[in-house]
Amino acid sequence: MTETQHREPANGADAPAPSRRRMFGLLGGAAALGAAVGAGGTAAGLDATSDDRHGSQTPGRPVEFFGPHQAGIATPAQDRLHFAAFDLSPTVGRADLVALLTAWTAAASRMAAGQGVGTGAVTGPPGAPPDDTGEALGLPPARLTLTVGFGTSLFTDPDGRDRFGIAASRPPQLADLPAFPGDALDPAASGGDLCVQACADDPQVAVHAIRNLARIARGTASVRYSQLGFGRTSSTSTSQATPRNMMGFKDGTANLKTEDVAAMNTHVWAQPGDGPDWMTGGSYLVSRRIRMLIEPWDSTPLVEQERVIGRHKGSGAPPGLGDEFDPLNLSSKGPDGELLIDANAHVRLAHSSHNSGAVLLRRGYSFTDGTDNLGRLDAGLFFIAYQRDPRRQFVTIQNSLAGKTADALNEYIQHVGSGLFACPPGVQPGQYWGQRLLG
Amino acid sequence: MTSPAIRIVRLASPVVLTAALVASCSSDKSTNSGARSGAGPGTVGPIAVSAGDKNCQVGRSTLPAGRHTFEITSSTSQVTEVYVYAPGDRIMGEVENIGPSTKRNLIVDLPAGAYEVACKPGMVGNGIRTALTVTGQAAPAQTLDENLTAAVTSYRTYVETETKALVDTTATFVAAIDSGDLAKAREAYPTARLHYERIEPIAESFGDLDPLIDMRADDVTPETPFVGFHALEQLLFEKNTLDGARPLTTALTTNVGKLSTLVKTVEFTPLVMANGAKSLLDEVAKSKVTGEEERYSRIDLVDFAGNVDGAKYVYAALRPALQEKKPELVTALDKRFPALVNLLDTHLAKPGDQGYIAGSPYVSYDALTPEQIRALAVEVDAISEPTGQISGVVTAG
Numbered sequence: 164m165t166e167t168q169h170r171e172p173a174n175g176a177d178a179p180a181p182s183r184r185r186m187f188g189l190l191g192g193a194a195a196l197g198a199a200v201g202a203g204g205t206a207a208g209l210d211a212t213s214d215d216r217h218g219s220q221t222p223g224r225p226v227e228f229f230g231p232h233q234a235g236i237a238t239p240a241q242d243r244l245h246f247a248a249f250d251l252s253p254t255v256g257r258a259d260l261v262a263l264l265t266a267w268t269a270a271a272s273r274m275a276a277g278q279g280v281g282t283g284a285v286t287g288p289p290g291a292p293p294d295d296t297g298e299a300l301g302l303p304p305a306r307l308t309l310t311v312g313f314g315t316s317l318f319t320d321p322d323g324r325d326r327f328g329i330a331a332s333r334p335p336q337l338a339d340l341p342a343f344p345g346d347a348l349d350p351a352a353s354g355g356d357l358c359v360q361a362c363a364d365d366p367q368v369a370v371h372a373i374r375n376l377a378r379i380a381r382g383t384a385s386v387r388y389s390q391l392g393f394g395r396t397s398s399t400s401t402s403q404a405t406p407r408n409m410m411g412f413k414d415g416t417a418n419l420k421t422e423d424v425a426a427m428n429t430h431v432w433a434q435p436g437d438g439p440d441w442m443t444g445g446s447y448l449v450s451r452r453i454r455m456l457i458e459p460w461d462s463t464p465l466v467e468q469e470r471v472i473g474r475h476k477g478s479g480a481p482p483g484l485g486d487e488f489d490p491l492n493l494s495s496k497g498p499d500g501e502l503l504i505d506a507n508a509h510v511r512l513a514h515s516s517h518n519s520g521a522v523l524l525r526r527g528y529s530f531t532d533g534t535d536n537l538g539r540l541d542a543g544l545f546f547i548a549y550q551r552d553p554r555r556q557f558v559t560i561q562n563s564l565a566g567k568t569a570d571a572l573n574e575y576i577q578h579v580g581s582g583l584f585a586c587p588p589g590v591q592p593g594q595y596w597g598q599r600l601l602g
Numbered sequence: 603m604t605s606p607a608i609r610i611v612r613l614a615s616p617v618v619l620t621a622a623l624v625a626s627c628s629s630d631k632s633t634n635s636g637a638r639s640g641a642g643p644g645t646v647g648p649i650a651v652s653a654g655d656k657n658c659q660v661g662r663s664t665l666p667a668g669r670h671t672f673e674i675t676s677s678t679s680q681v682t683e684v685y686v687y688a689p690g691d692r693i694m695g696e697v698e699n700i701g702p703s704t705k706r707n708l709i710v711d712l713p714a715g716a717y718e719v720a721c722k723p724g725m726v727g728n729g730i731r732t733a734l735t736v737t738g739q740a741a742p743a744q745t746l747d748e749n750l751t752a753a754v755t756s757y758r759t760y761v762e763t764e765t766k767a768l769v770d771t772t773a774t775f776v777a778a779i780d781s782g783d784l785a786k787a788r789e790a791y792p793t794a795r796l797h798y799e800r801i802e803p804i805a806e807s808f809g810d811l812d813p814l815i816d817m818r819a820d821d822v823t824p825e826t827p828f829v830g831f832h833a834l835e836q837l838l839f840e841k842n843t844l845d846g847a848r849p850l851t852t853a854l855t856t857n858v859g860k861l862s863t864l865v866k867t868v869e870f871t872p873l874v875m876a877n878g879a880k881s882l883l884d885e886v887a888k889s890k891v892t893g894e895e896e897r898y899s900r901i902d903l904v905d906f907a908g909n910v911d912g913a914k915y916v917y918a919a920l921r922p923a924l925q926e927k928k929p930e931l932v933t934a935l936d937k938r939f940p941a942l943v944n945l946l947d948t949h950l951a952k953p954g955d956q957g958y959i960a961g962s963p964y965v966s967y968d969a970l971t972p973e974q975i976r977a978l979a980v981e982v983d984a985i986s987e988p989t990g991q992i993s994g995v996v997t998a999g
Binding site: 252254288289290291292378381382383385 | 934937938941980983984985986987988990991993994995997998
């Protein structure tokens with residue numbers, strides 16, 4: 164998991180919250196954007212550039228659905244996640260796909276505004292099943308964002324078929340992820356033709372959104388897998404205390420600050436000329452379900468845990484230092500001449516200086532899905548990262564981390580699910596998600 | 603398979619049955635009246651239908667409107683049936699239980715339109731379809747009320763026919779048990795279940811009767827011991843014995859008989875039908891696709907098919923009314939029902955196939971892969987949404 168840190172500069176006048184002191188983050192296999200922060204933490208000149216549609220962090224308020232980018236990427240991370248991957252039915256054609264995305268976009272824009280789907284939960288004809296399932300009635304919008312992504316199999320299915328006539332429009336950035344050493348991927352928890360990331364500050368609002376989109380999809384697409392996340396592990400802009408992940412370490416320290424338009428353009432948003440034009444303004448999503456081997460971790464001595472991560476557990480400070488925001492010096496050595504940060508420490512291998520400068524916008528969530536059939540906690544990190552080019556970013560970082568002799572953290576984690584999706588740019592009223600690809 | 607009794611009934615009165623069904627799509631209230639659709643009999647002579655295992659050959663591809671006699675010759679090794687379907691699989695006429703290498707006649711009144719002749723070896727699934735075009739005089743336009751009335755009449759006929767088949771096939775099943783023939787009893791079990799599952803919501807409307815016929819071991823309480831089909835299923839398929847079956851068969855015969863009597867008192871309405879169709883699909887989602895219901899015999903797909911048949915019949919009967927009030931619903935269901943039935947058809951099994959269960963046209967639930975079960979569940983969820991809208995449409999003013 165990853166690490167980086169910096170001190171946030173003061174937010175601009177429009178930034179709603181006082182600057183949050185970012186903590187280093189466990190990230191389960193990939194590095195955080197802004198990783199190369201030394202003293203002062205100016206990873207990317209993170210001056211807050213006001214962006215009203217993402218700026219609001221007032222609980223309950225709606226986040227603007229329409230805009231040049233999809234909401235849910237640059238939006239300050241909400242507290243809860245429901246992520247779902249969908250497969251299209253075998254008989255579905257391009258017109259059905261367009262109809263689904265049109266219906267989804269309409270429903271998503273309503274839900275993001277705190278409105279019910281269609282004629283609502285209790286305001287439609289009483290003799291018919293309500294259009295909206297109703298569990299969000301009376302709840303505030305809770306900053307709900309819905310972000311759609313197109314999987315690799317939408318362009319070319321596993322049999323090599325171009326089901327929707329879009330194979331030629333597949334961006335080169337959407338190259339299948341390579342197999343990484345140590346992967347234990349469950350095909351049923353990986354991939355998917357489509358994905359929807361629902362984030363909200365109220366879990367019921369997020370679940371309601373996925374449930375209703377899945378319902379609308381019936382007959383066209385079905386849920387391949389879905390994941391609930393109960394706590395964000397990354398922050399982009401907030402006054403809350405730094406969250407700890409399921410390993411007990413502070414997480415989400417040095418993420419990209421999304422108000423920094425220049426850094427977002429450099430690292431997150433697809434730019435003109437990157438690939439097919441329909442993706443310009445979009446971003447690529449990599450998801451990894453990272454199971455933490457909780458019981459072995461819990462019985463590991465504190466010094467070993469800190470060696471594995473490369474930080475103090477209590478303060479989040481680098482080894483030998485006292486403050487979470489003290490600079491991380493990868494080359495500093497102790498009196499014995501040994502590296503203070505272990506050669507295999509997670510923070511070292513995930514650091515951007517170790518990865519040709521590659522950074523990611525992390526937006527992951529802790530999960531706990533009860534216990535497994537051995538009575539062990541089924542918990543970990545549902546890693547989500549947005550980026551401009553996964554080949555250059557996620558793949559580079561994960562190649563550094565993966566493998567028995569690489570990241571020391573690998574002894575305590577396992578990647579069990581994986582997804583790669585092209586999230587198209589945002590829509591204006593009257594448009595549907597992916598219209599520039601399919602229209 | 604069906605007992606000889608029902609075969610005789612069908613042989614003796616195909617015209618009556620056909621006419622009653624035709625009434626469902628006609629404004630003519632005199633359901634037993636003779637030729638009234640234009641051409642009289644004999645215009646083109648009988649039409650030969652050859653119902654095979656893999657073909658369904660019809661002697662003519664076009665016909666003038668009017669009354670026609672289809673001379674069906676079965677060349678299959680299984681019991682088969684032949685339908686004449688209007689769009690949406692609305693039944694214009696049918697002959698069930700055609701034994702191997704036998705001949706039967708089907709007399710149907712056909713107004714102008716597009717039809718399909720379907721042969722169904724094994725009496726399940728979509729069948730093998732042959733298109734048939736009828737030219738000439740079209741059926742007179744119907745009002746909404748006429749359409750709904752016809753739908754109710756048609757469904758009543760269906761329920762009564764299925765109830766009769768249930769009584770007969772249960773009698774066959776019970777006779778096999780009472781005669782001490784375990785193998786024959788097992789083989790007779792699936793067909794009786796099929797007929798019950800087709801009309802399950804109607805049976806459920808009679809309170810205690812449904813549990814007495816269809817309860818599961820989990821439903822047992824100190825006051826209600828384990829009885830009915832599934833108690834016998836457990837004896838036959840899990841305990842591999844007929845010991846102790848006699849009180850169960852006696853009670854089952856009594857309760858199925860009661861059901862048959864009570865069905866005649868049901869006041870069918872479009873709403874009852876629509877809710878029944880939804881209820882059938884809910885049943886599939888809850889206890890069939892999960893493999894819960896037939897836990898000893900594993901013939902869950904037979905129940906699955908029965909529930910789908912029942913729901914599909916309701917839809918087909920209501921289709922003309924739905925077409926008028928909400929055509930997009932018809933578009934959706936015209937797609938979804940065949941998709942579901944086609945998927946079920948991929949799990950048909952013959953003797954010798956892996957997962958074959960004697961007497962069941964479908965493979966054992968245990969022979970399904972998790973992916974196959976998931977695909978079935980996805981289709982059931984997909985069809986439940988539009989089916990759930992039928993009641994609102996048929997009751998809206």
